[in-house]
Amino acid sequence: MSQSFYDSVIHDLQFQQLTCSCSHSACLSVHGYYKRTVKLSSGAIRLRVCRVKCSECGATHALLLSSMVPYSQIPLPDQQRICRDYEDGRRVSTVCESNPSIDENNVKSILRNYRRRWREKLRSLRIRLFPLNDLILSCFSNYSSQFMQIHQRVNKLFSYTT
Structure with missing residues (x-):
């Protein structure tokens, strides 16, 4: 990016x-x-x-890229990885090692948002955290929101053609 x-x-x-x-x-x-x-x-x-x-x-x-989460500074792939590590029982702070711009407070905030707002939404429709493109498409088609978006505003996904 x-x-x-x-x-x-x-x-x-x-x-x-x-x-x-x-x-x-x-x-x-x-x-x-x-x-x-x-x-x-x-x-x-x-x-x-x-x-x-x-x-x-x-x-x-x-107009945001699909790798951006509205109202968040943390890129979507990093948020997705934190949630996946959490669900898999792995150490969630490993993302901090690969992205030093993210600190443990960011990780805690992401997990709090995931548990409060997104975990049950994904489970209710059997939406998987991976692959990323499927997650993005599922969240937009079912919730009109980017995965991990905090504020509930209607968003649209526009395909980028190369």
Whole structure:
């Protein structure tokens, strides 16, 4: 994950094909940007995240990569690994060794969120933690949310075509 990769994904999006959460299509346009910190194994980086605004309902939306969890600095693959290690009875702090930007307080917070909000959701629909792409698709199709998202806002998953 890098700013240049993020920018290339956003640049390749066909905005006229995107649908707002109000169900209107071809109504989103760039509204602005904000800075967001993401904790990577190479260190924390600041991404300039694009926001779009719907001309029909006025709602604004951030355009995030599928590896990003809304309202979290910890990348989705690291959160997934922490949850998997927890479920498998392994030491959950191993992610801290591979990603020094994540500390034990981050791990505790992720596990608290997982146990409170996500564990039973996954179990109720027999959604597995792996593979990651299946987890993402299942969470969006069943809950309209990214896995481990804290705030319950309706989100949409847009496929990135190469």
